[in-house]
Amino acid sequence: MPTDSTPSIADALDRVRDRIAQAAQAANRDPADITLVAVSKTKPVDRVRDALDHGxxxxxxxxxxxxxxxIGALTEREPLWHFIGDIQSNKTRDIASNxxxxxxxxxxKIARRLSDQRPEGLxxxxxxxxxxxDGEASKSGLAPDAVVELADQIVELDHVRLRGLMTIPAPRDDEAGQRKPFAALRDLMQRLNDRGHALDTLSMGMSTDLEAAxxxxxxHVRVGTDIFGARDH
Incomplete structure (x- = not known):
């Protein structure tokens, strides 16, 4: 149970949704076009259930x-699960299935395995x-100039759908600085669409920079700390 110093999941979700709505309004966008992905990694299932109860x-x-x-504990609730971490080959079957x-x-290689292992009927x-x-050595991901080749390969696969791009930029303190890498990702998606792709997704922005994103x-904004609190170990 939350204490006086620990906000409830419902209150935290309301605050994040308000931030999204205000940021969308400032950008002349419809908040309904922005999906909040609640990052529930390391959090117990009862806290995920609390979030489900609040919509x-x-x-x-x-x-x-x-x-x-x-996932096994919440099958009756039908949440939509997003895998947002690095994917090794030995994980593809379970990710493709769940x-x-x-x-x-x-x-x-990973995209192909996910396609090959996606169950029929899904x-x-x-x-x-x-x-x-930002070309950070410590982070996964492709350099921008390598994205076109991978996108062209993925769209040939049968059981996956390339929807867009994701990034986790280096931290920046000011909103103007935060916006630059997000603008670069948006421009990269536009270049892909100009080549004939039909991408519609920019997965970018977290607790500290969702307004800039x-x-x-x-x-899609991926928010964990501002919903569930600090990471559980």
């Missing part, structure tokens, strides 16, 4: 075994290519 449907997970336990989205694709798995927009066209 949250989309949840992001990084750690497969932890996610599978929650998730609606994978946000961190940076290798064709809708295509939605994919985003992860772009290392929305200003530059984010369709």
């Amino acid at each position: 949250q449907r989309d949840f992001g997970e990084n750690y497969l075994q932890d996610a599978l336990a929650k 998730f609606a989205w994978a946000h961190a694709i940076d290798r064709f 809708a295509p798995l939605n994919l985003c290519i992860q772009v290392n927009i 929305i200003a530059e066209g984010a369709t």
Whole structure:
């Protein structure tokens, strides 16, 4: 149970939704066009259930075994699960079988395995290519100039659907600085669409920079700390 110093999941969700609505209004956008992905990694299933009770449907997970336990416990609630972490080959079958989205694709091998292992009867798995927009050695993702080749390969696969791009920029203190990498990702998606792709998703923005991301066209913001609190170990 939340204490006086720990806000409830409902209150936290309301605050984040208000931030999204205000950012959308400032950008002359419809808040309904922005999906809040509640990053529930490391959080117990009862807190995810609390969020579901308050109307949250989309949840992001990084750690497969932890996610599978929650998925199994919440099948009757039908949340929409997003895998937002790096994907190794030995994880593709479970991700293909249990998730609606994978946000961190940076290798064709992984996209192909996800397509091959997607069960019959499920809708295509939605994919985003992860772009290392700032060229940070410590982060996964493709350099921007490598994205076109991977996008052209993924669209030939049968059981996945390339939806867009994802990035986690280097931290910046001011909103103007935060907006620059998000604008670069938006421009990259436009270049892909000019080549004939029909991408509609920019997965960018987290607790500290969602306003800047929305200003530059984010369709999915991934928020964990401001909903569930600090990471549980």
